[in-house]
Amino acid sequence: MIPFRFLHAADLHLDSRFTGLSHIPGLIRDYLREAAFAALGRLVAVALAEEVDFVVISGDVYDSADSSLQSQLRFQEALLELSQSGIAVFLIHGNHDPLDGPRLQMELPDGVTVFSADKPGQVIAVRRIDGQEAAVVSGISYPTAKVTENTSLRFRRNEDCGLFHIALLHANVDGDPAHETYSPCTRRDLIDSGFDYWALGHIHKRRVLHERPFIVYPGNIQGRSVKETGPKGCCIVDVDAGGIAALRFKELDEVRFLIREISIDNMVRETEWIEAVERAVEEVREEHSNMMSVIRFRITGRGAVHRILSERGAAEDLLDELRRREALRAEQGRFQGLVWPEGFSLESGTEVDRERLLVEDSFLGELMRLAAESAEDGKALDELVRTALAPLGENRELRRMLAEAGEDDMRVWLTRAAETAVTLLSDALAPDEESDDRPGSRQGGR
Template sequence: MIPFRFLHAADLHLDSRFAGLAHLPAAVRSYLRESTFAALGRLICLAIKENVDFVVISGDIYDVSDASLQGQLRFQEALKELGEQGIPVFLIHGNHDPLDGPRLVAEMPEHVTVFGGDAPGYATAHRRRDGQEVAIVSGISYPTAKVTANTAVTFSRKPGSELFHIALLHGNVDGDLQHETYSPCSRKDLIGQGFDYWALGHIHKRSILYEKPYIVYPGNIQGRSVKETGPKGCYVVDVRENGEAALQFHELDIVRWQVTELSIDGMEHEAQWVEAVERRIEDIREADPHLMTVVRFRLTGRGNVHRLLAEKGAAADLLSELQRREALRAERKEYPGLVWTEGFAVESGLAVDRSRLLQEDSFLGEMLRLAEKGEGEGSREELEDIISSAIAPLMENRELRRLLSQVSEEEKLDWLRGAAELGITLLSGLEGAGEAEGGFRDKPDGGRYDED
């Protein structure tokens, strides 16, 4: 087999509208709106720098079916730049940018292959430096926004070809609950189709589901909310003479989202908490000085400072001040190193003597002992018994039963911990308990930044 290199990207979501940004300062909002285009620019530079033979894009190039004119023109400009470097592009459309969406009527350049929506098509990829055939690329686009059939089983290798086979699919493998179940399929479906590499799109979390053959989600190229944390980018794939593939992830994002936990354990005064928050922000700034970071704080633990957070509005006051400081940086165009605090999720409580409560002959004491039993070493069976008993009424509903069957052990532990903490708050008789903000908020005014 002739060795070659290609770039696999997906979910560009160009010109993402970042719904709910109206409250942000104009300079911050503008930088966020530009971030998907900046990530695309970095993708093009990477393809050229890495001297790839071709690029594959597995759907959701645009954020909405009626893609903005700016988004379309910027993408055409990117394709032109790749064409000038002799780099072909193979792409499909997904649920956000289906084929029937209104767009500019313009023919794609010769170096760009767009697969149709009727059945998986075939195209031959060549090595740039000598024009030798190196791979068969197959793909299918979404004709409309909602494709609920298992399109993976319609793929097949090109008859008679021994070349490396790459399949482009925009779909939900093994029922990821965080995304719509469009083009649903299983790993077993993909493994059985005879392809060497499944270039997937739709799930925004980077993951390699399988290695022989490779089944790969590169994730999106730019995070767009606190639901999309961590580095975002694409894979550069080297296919060797023996047909084995080696993957290298490359970061493309210029704005990174994160959720960070800050415990108030032992904090007695507001100044201690403010200092801890400010120190954490500077740590984030120092860790990623080349990025703008958007951070949400999860305030956990127990301490007397909780009363200020829950009753006195200290969290809201500090949030306003932190955002004011970073807005000044944005006005000076100091985006690299800017740390925008998106909000505080107050999940903390007042200080209690947990060891004393564990010894109490009371409902609360019994509940805490039960929770500790579920968290102890070798307690998998106890955890299952506790959770199964608690959710038994829900299991009577078929859809809920399907969803609950996919909950991980760690998530179940989180439920147990949360129930124990809520029990302490509600049953311990602490004055003011339960008045703190609970759970995550997508932004301070209660709206959402974005949806997939």
């Protein structure tokens, strides 16, 4: 076996519409539309700079079956640039860009292989510098948008060939609840297949599910909403003479989505909160000075500032002002370092004297004690949280959160729920409790 290097990417989603963004000036909207194409350009540049022998793309090149002419031409341009540099490309189509989608019938550049939907094809990939055989690449495309068969079971390793075997598959491995269960399979299915590297697509979060064999989701090359935060890009895979692979991640995104938490703990004045938000904006601008950032602020903690934010519209007012400032930067053509505030997620609350409530003889005291006891009992905690959230089980995002949640996450949810209930009930009871301002204290007739 000879050493070689390849690039693994997936979920390009060219021409994707960014979701969850409102009130965006035209200049910024145009910039966002170009983000996926800019990431594609970086992918080509990385392939050239890293001198890879070939590129594999594991589905969803386009964002929809009815892809735009612009996205098709831009992708063809990228393939041609790779071809002219002697870099072969192997790709499959996924649920967003199935083979039955209406597209132009363009002649593929030399060295580009698109796998069919009939059965996993097998193509020999060669090393670019000397043409020596390096790997067997197999893949299968989606014939239509919805593939519910476990297509991984169709793959067969060529036992008569001693080369490294790579499989391209667009699939939901182990039933990730955040994504549609297309081409569902298990890690065990892939491990038992005998392939050396599973180049996966479909899940937009970068994950290495297994090593030896490697089972890898590189994630998408450009985030599209605050549900897709952090660096986005591709994997560079080096395979040595012993057939051992090593991975390196390369960032490709033009626009970075982020979530930043700001706690109102110990804040007394509204100006303290405003200054904290403005500092966070400038910190993001400095950290990501070479790209545009889209940020959602999570407002957490408990304090007097909460009422100002929830009742006086202060969050909306500050959001409008921050957007105005960033729009001015865009008008000056300063997109690098631009920080667009997507919004505020208000998860804060008023102050709660937790320690006093835990020993208080009141309904609210009993509520806090029940929450504290459940938080300490792992079995009771799991049962309580899942029972409480069962009516919302049809929500895909909630199912994903529950599937990924650990005991610490559930403990945080329960604590916040109890404190929120105390806050709401305290506010409701307060007008009738002039003789005693303690939260939840017992009054005559209650």
